[in-house]
Amino acid sequence: MTSAAYKRSYAERARSHSNPAAKLLLETMERKKTNLCVSVDTVKSADFLAIVDAVGPYTCLTHVDILEDFDYSVVEQLESLSKKHDFLIFEDRKFADIGNTVAMQYAAGVHKIAKWSHITNAHPVPGPSIVQGLASVGLPLQRGLLLLAEMSTAGTLAKGLYTEEAVQMARKNKDFVIGFIAQHRMDGVGALQEDDVSDEDFLVLTPGVGLEEKGDAMGQQYRTPRQVVLESGCDVIIVGRGIYGKDLNAVGVIAARAERYMTEGWSAYLERISTDYEAHD
Numbered sequence: 531m532t533s534a535a536y537k538r539s540y541a542e543r544a545r546s547h548s549n550p551a552a553k554l555l556l557e558t559m560e561r562k563k564t565n566l567c568v569s570v571d572t573v574k575s576a577d578f579l580a581i582v583d584a585v586g587p588y589t590c591l592t593h594v595d596i597l598e599d600f601d602y603s604v605v606e607q608l609e610s611l612s613k614k615h616d617f618l619i620f621e622d623r624k625f626a627d628i629g630n631t632v633a634m635q636y637a638a639g640v641h642k643i644a645k646w647s648h649i650t651n652a653h654p655v656p657g658p659s660i661v662q663g664l665a666s667v668g669l670p671l672q673r674g675l676l677l678l679a680e681m682s683t684a685g686t687l688a689k690g691l692y693t694e695e696a697v698q699m700a701r702k703n704k705d706f707v708i709g710f711i712a713q714h715r716m717d718g719v720g721a722l723q724e725d726d727v728s729d730e731d732f733l734v735l736t737p738g739v740g741l742e743e744k745g746d747a748m749g750q751q752y753r754t755p756r757q758v759v760l761e762s763g764c765d766v767i768i769v770g771r772g773i774y775g776k777d778l779n780a781v782g783v784i785a786a787r788a789e790r791y792m793t794e795g796w797s798a799y800l801e802r803i804s805t806d807y808e809a810h811d
Contacts, residue, residue: 533717535731536763539803540565543731551648551674552708552733555618559590559766562616564792565759565799567591567735569622569770573598577778579607584781585773585788586615591649591735593620593768605646620735621647624678628656629663637667644671651676651711654696661699665706674708679716682738682751694720700732701725709733713753715763736764740772741794755791759798767795 535543544556559565568585572578575597582592592612597604612619621643625632632652636644643650644667652660654677664675679696681688688696693712697719700707709732710716716734718727740752752772758764773787 533727533730535717535729536715536765537803540765540799546729546731547708549674549705549708550672551618554648555590555674555708555733555766558616558618562590563796564588564590565766565795566788566792567593567620567766567768568773568788569593569737569768570774571596571770572774572778574778575599575601575604579604579611580781581774581778581784582608582611583615584785586611586617588785588788588792589615589617591618591620591766593622593770600640602642605642609646618648619646620649620651623650623652625650625652625660625664626655627660629659629666631663632656632660633663633667636664644668644673647673649674649676649708651678653678654692654699658699658702661703661707665703669706673706675703675706676709676711676733676735677707678712679710679719680712680714682713682736684751697732698722701727701730707732709735709765711735711737712764713738713758713762733766734764735766735768736762737768737770739767739769739791741791742772755794756798759795760802763802767791 540556541560544553547553566589568589570578570581573596578597677696677700679693697716712734713736716732717730721727736758738752739755739758755767758767769791774784
């Protein structure tokens with residue numbers, strides 16, 4: 531029997547989660563009535579912070595990386611915006627090394643990610659040691675980890691047995707692994723006969739979401755918020771270029787786009803929990 535957790539409200543699900551980061555994310559989503567994560571993939575910190583300030587009222591989570599002029603004052607300003615607009619910070623680091631190395635990358639270096647990022651993510655390729663290494667740093671700080679179980683690009687290798695093994699890895703580390711970067715629900719995926727998955731509730735955050743574009747020249751594939759949240763049962767839509775576009779100075783337009791995605795994503799969620807609609811692959 532697989533779980534039907536995705537049919538419950540975010541508030542109900544928050545009450546059953548033991549990981550503080552998962553609980554906080556679900557509570558924030560319910561409080562702000564948004565399941566939008568904005569991926570602010572800009573290289574200049576001034577653009578980055580201006581966009582985060584513009585989209586902050588409409589997002590539950592902001593996804594951060596690739597600044598070329600990074601210094602620690604950017605983190606301090608980001609944390610201030612997080613408090614101002616009531617959102618969590620997700621560093622899309624995609625760790626992919628042995629346990630000892632990722633523990634150092636997570637805790638130290640220039641970025642000191644664990645100090646300020648509520649949630650980060652990792653590839654399961656190295657095996658369980660990557661979770662153990664990150665957990666040794668993140669658990670004492672009440673952080674959460676997402677595993678990359680699926681990707682939104684054409685020709686991805688993250689499928690089939692790879693996805694099943696990623697989910698099994700998460701099941702063995704529920705105190706720290708709160709969910710997945712994926713395109714569909716992962717409830718029951720790869721479960722062994724002896725696994726009880728009836729109350730399984732991993733969060734699913736989904737990139738490759740767009741309202742107009744269907745793809746790009748580099749293999750990205752887009753689906754609508756309704757397809758992702760209602761039809762596939764995912765929890766958070768991750769949107770980047772569909773919101774910040776090409777003119778990074780047009781913060782009013784950017785804010786309006788974020789509000790539109792927030793509205794579309796939340797509408798799909800309300801329909802999901804209020805009907806007998808069953809999510810499917």
